[in-house]
Amino acid sequence: MKAQATPRLYKEVAAKLLHEIQSGNYAIGARLPAERDLAVKYDVSRPVIREAIIALEVQGLVDVRVGSGVYVHSTTGQTSTPAGNVSAIELTEARLLIEAEVAALAASQITDEELAELESLVVQIEQENKTVGGKEEADAAFHLAIARATKNSALVENVERLWELRNTSREAALLHEKARHANIKPVVDEHTAILRAMQERDPAAARNAMRTHLLQVLDSLLFATEQRAVDEARRTVQAKRERYSQLTA
Incomplete structure (x- = not known):
């Protein structure tokens, strides 16, 4: 009997996220939870979450907006499952x-x-x-x-x-x-x-x-x-500083 390869962990997480998107838990235009929250939810490291998001991004399922977050773009990508190519x-x-x-x-x-x-x-x-x-x-x-x-x-x-x-x-x-x-x-x-x-x-x-x-x-x-x-966090902090400066000027 031929042994079955174990899917990489990030692909399992990408499949779970895709299921949630297609189930309506995250509607088109909705922002996904923060990376740290997804890592806790799926009990994986943050690098695994990043790879999973990339797998969804290349399929056109999500948009990664710098300084804002990850947003659902579509419920069906270029294929019905997350990208199967090599990370x-x-x-x-x-x-x-x-x-x-x-x-x-x-x-x-x-x-x-x-x-x-x-x-x-x-x-x-x-x-x-x-x-x-x-x-x-x-x-x-x-x-x-x-x-x-x-x-x-x-x-x-x-x-x-x-x-x-x-x-x-x-x-x-x-x-x-x-x-x-x-x-x-x-x-x-x-x-x-x-x-x-x-x-x-x-x-x-x-x-x-x-x-x-x-x-x-x-x-x-x-x-x-x-x-x-890190860049996103820095931009957020800078924006808050600018708002605070306007309030105290």
Whole structure:
């Protein structure tokens, strides 16, 4: 008998929220409870609630209004269930498992020409970071170059697929966009550490450097969702200060 995969927790929460919306508990135009209240209600962490909201947002079911909250936009999205594509958190977890081992293998196989390519791409990453609205193309090229250095076409295909999902999965693309808006960009020092491990042809160091980098990516994605909440709170406080100033002027 084939084992059934357990749904990710955020998808379960998104399904419950969708059920409440479709049951009429939250009418079109209604604001959903605050993130902290939903976290208590469903007994999950706030990052899980954020992922669930993103799953609903990409389906057109809710509108996330900065400084105001999350509002019901429709009772039926692009599908009748929350988005089933890969979230940015899921995707980065998969990259963490796969690309760390890819880096280890690449370190033992990489050529001088491939090392020169990686070194050039690190410089390009730094240049893209200084460009407003940069597309992070050098970052993708860096990781794909490491995959090719393994000389294993199956691994290359897997890493290419992961990066394709990063750009085509609505949930993943949305959270990465939020990260860019929070001014989160590829960290040059982390890519430099991966490059140095490759130059030393040290598989263990390459694995650790890639793991460190992708763990930081995970932290950054969580920060991007948290930053939005922080920004909203700051705007609310500022609005209250301005109202108070008018009253006491």
